[in-house]
Amino acid sequence: MRRHTPAPDAKHQAALAAGGDRTLLIVDDDDTFRMRLARAMERHGYRVTTAAEVDEACGKARVLRPAYAVVDLRIPNGSGLEVVKALREVRADMRVVILTGYGNIATAVAAVKVGAIDYLAKPADADDIDRALNAGDRPLPLPPENPMSADRVRWEHIQRVFEQCDRNVSETARRLNMHRRTLQRILGKHSPHG
Numbered sequence: 669m670r671r672h673t674p675a676p677d678a679k680h681q682a683a684l685a686a687g688g689d690r691t692l693l694i695v696d697d698d699d700t701f702r703m704r705l706a707r708a709m710e711r712h713g714y715r716v717t718t719a720a721e722v723d724e725a726c727g728k729a730r731v732l733r734p735a736y737a738v739v740d741l742r743i744p745n746g747s748g749l750e751v752v753k754a755l756r757e758v759r760a761d762m763r764v765v766i767l768t769g770y771g772n773i774a775t776a777v778a779a780v781k782v783g784a785i786d787y788l789a790k791p792a793d794a795d796d797i798d799r800a801l802n803a804g805d806r807p808l809p810l811p812p813e814n815p816m817s818a819d820r821v822r823w824e825h826i827q828r829v830f831e832q833c834d835r836n837v838s839e840t841a842r843r844l845n846m847h848r849r850t851l852q853r854i855l856g857k858h859s860p861h862g
Contacts, residue, residue, distance in 0.1 A: 691734035692801075694718045695725040695751055696767065697743045701790075705738070708794035722746035726754045733759050736801050739784075741768035741775060749782050756783035765800045767792055769828045789821070819860040826854055 692714040696702040699720070706716045717732055719725035721744040729737070729751075737755050741748040752764050766779040769790045779787050786800040826844065833839040837855070841848040 689735040690714045691732060692716050692736040692738065693725065693729055693732065693734040693755070694738045695720075695743060695748065696738075696740040697721060698740070705794065705797070709738075709797070712794055712798045720744070722751055725751045729755050729758045735759075735762060737762055737764045738797055738801075739764060739766055740790075741766055741779070749778055752779065752782045752784050763801050765797060767797075769824060790824075817860060823854070823860055826851070830855065 690713055692709055694702055694706055694709065694716060695718070696705070697720050702718050702720065706718050709716050714736065717728055717734065719728050723745065725739070725743075737752075739748040739751045739755070743751070748766055748768070752766065755762050755764055762783075764784045765786045765788060766784045767788050767790050768775065775787075786803065788796055788800060792800075826840075829843055830837075830840045833843065837851060838848060840846075841851040844851065
């Protein structure tokens with residue numbers, strides 16, 4: 669089945685038609701994810717540059733002035749929100765998508781306020797990101813073709829907090845306000861599908 673891809677807004681449609689600016693900056697501290705996404709976005713026709721932290725991202729943005737950016741919310745020495753602000757100062761028409769492992773409405777609102785055009789939960793694939801970067805100026809993004817199940821979102825969140833607590837079960841259980849044995853059972857299971 670072929671996916672429906674919404675048309676880009678007029679400015680970006682014209683740039684694409686003219687073989688225009690397809691420069692993309694990907695900012696994420698996860699080396700494996702960053703490189704995999706870079707290769708996938710190159711297959712979508714973007715000229716990709718990557719950065720792993722705030723200072724590197726801001727420096728590359730000032731030199732390259734990319735048309736598009738994909739920024740992880742949690743990165744070393746700062747926040748993805750800081751990067752979005754800096755990117756918008758470098759190029760006001762840059763289309764920026766925030767990626768995060770956290771599905772948090774307050775953060776989504778903050779991302780849009782500083783200039784992001786969309787907010788996607790990890791793991792987002794290259795097709796979802798390409799659609800978000802080129803979706804135009806509609807009030808709400810289209811729902812994902814295959815959204816993660818509630819069980820999968822919960823599992824991803826627990827895994828993220830567990831990693832942030834240096835894989836300490838007791839500390840993770842405390843932060844999640846969860847009984848330690850319940851957490852151990854969840855951590856012992858494989859990730860839910862979907």
